[in-house]
Amino acid sequence: MKQLRHSVIRAGLEALYFTGAHHLLRPIFAGIGGIFMLHQVRPGRGGAFQPNRHLEVTPGFLRATLLHLRTQDIDVIPMDEVYRRLVERDFSRRFACFTFDDGYRDNRDFALPVLREFDAPFTVYVTSDFAEGTGRLWWIALEAVIARAHSIEVEIGGAATRFDADTPPAKQAAFDRLHDWLRGLPGEQDLAREIGALCARHGVDQAAICRDLCLSWDELKSLADDPLIAIGAHSITHCNLARQAEPAARHEMVAGRERIEAAMQRPVVHLAYPYGDKGAAGAREFALARTAGYRTAVTTRPGMIFPENANHPTALPRVSLNGNYQDARILPVLTSGAATAMWNGFRRVDAA
């Protein structure tokens, strides 16, 4: 199913490109700018089983994106400036803003050098448990489990279920199924228990994954001294906020912010909701982010920024730079707003 979805999305992007429809849609859907969402940035890896590839782009694709923005005469600005332009309704020039979720070390090692070439500012949204080295990047742990397993057994809904994991296609199918199952579990404790059991059974060390991939507090502190970089918050544990009771969701937003501020010795006023889709961030979270004192908060809902978004600064949509579609030809389609419009049902603003 996932492969089919990729094909449909790619076909849609290519159709928009080859028909030139993005030129027609640009005046309607390009808005005043866009906020790009990225996760990891690193050189491409070999290997057929890369189920999290949508969450990483190469330094080369990042450079192609920045070059495209330069030819379009689009300003690359930090989140503080996005907020200022929204509040002051300064829409005279189009903008792009770069944001990186979770706090990966490769943001420093591979993204920063490219962004520096273009003097492009960016925001890194930090999950404080990841910086602490105690967080659970369960989707990467699941990839590690399946990569080394020949078969996997779990109890789903009271029934023992066995997944073949001998070949790359079988591994991908097992990943899709187990990923959906884990994300659908009722509570964070259930997710922690199940992924913990899988890791224990297959010899995967979750804490080591976290320390291996994520910037530590010390590393973040020196990174934050760079004038190009702003540090934002991405909760304490990377939980689905919408599924938490209100006090717990508020705690994730408030205490997560305080932990980063204490470590960085500077204010944190920008938030990214973990997962960030409609099932993880809705009206209650948008209000909580406001009362927690965040100036802006970004979702993973697809969309460009329009003047109307000034009324909803804690419900901002983004444009994903997706590792499965690293083709420079799609960049004009993305900045035209045609792709995000296609994905969000041709709505301009969706902040409810």
Ligand SMILES: [Zn+2]
């Ligand atoms: Zn995240």
